[in-house]
Amino acid sequence: MSFFKPHSSHITKAGRAKPVVPTSPTDPLEEVRTLKRWVAIGVYTAILGTEPFYFFVLHYSWPQLLSGLVVGMIIAFTAIEGAFNQIFKLRKRSAYPNRLLQELSQAPGMTAAAQRALPVINDLFGVGASFVALSHKDGGLHVLAA
Known part of the structure; x- marks a missing residue:
């Protein structure tokens, strides 16, 4: 997994390509969010897909169908949310x-270093502003970055 998106390489004066250097950080949680979305779609589709079987083949009544569906959805939601929160x-x-x-x-x-660290820390804690200071x-206090 890469935390950075590489930008296009450029040609140096010597005719060699500069190495691709990571420049912009990506969201390290993006892959997990995508996986969670696909798992939820798959699980809910599987639960809803079995309802016609229960109705037409096993001849469940509407209250039986709805109660089973509600219980299944609650269990699926709780399991998916709990697992993905962890x-x-x-x-x-x-x-x-x-x-x-x-x-x-x-x-x-x-x-x-303080100026580079602040955006990462702000993103981690979900805050809009912060600062780094050293004590004399x-x-x-001497503010290094804000």
Whole structure:
């Protein structure tokens, strides 16, 4: 799984192609969201697809059909949501530290590292604004990035 989308390579003056460098981070949870959507479609389709069998072959009454359908949908919804919430937690736990390390490794200094880290941290915590500051010996703060 790649956290970055590569951009097109360019030709150097020596006639060689520059290596493809990752430039823009992608959403590490996008694959999980897509999988969750397809699992939900498949499970709900399978549950609804069996209803004609119960009605025409097994001759269930309408109350039996509806009660079975409601129970099946509740179980499916609970299982899908519970499982994928755990998957999201595990993916965040592994993806964001790696993404943060990738961003910090490309920074030339402490201020640049703070500026690169803030968007990743904001995305992780879901906040709109944040800042990084260092404390001085005299008790004051020096803001590195906001």
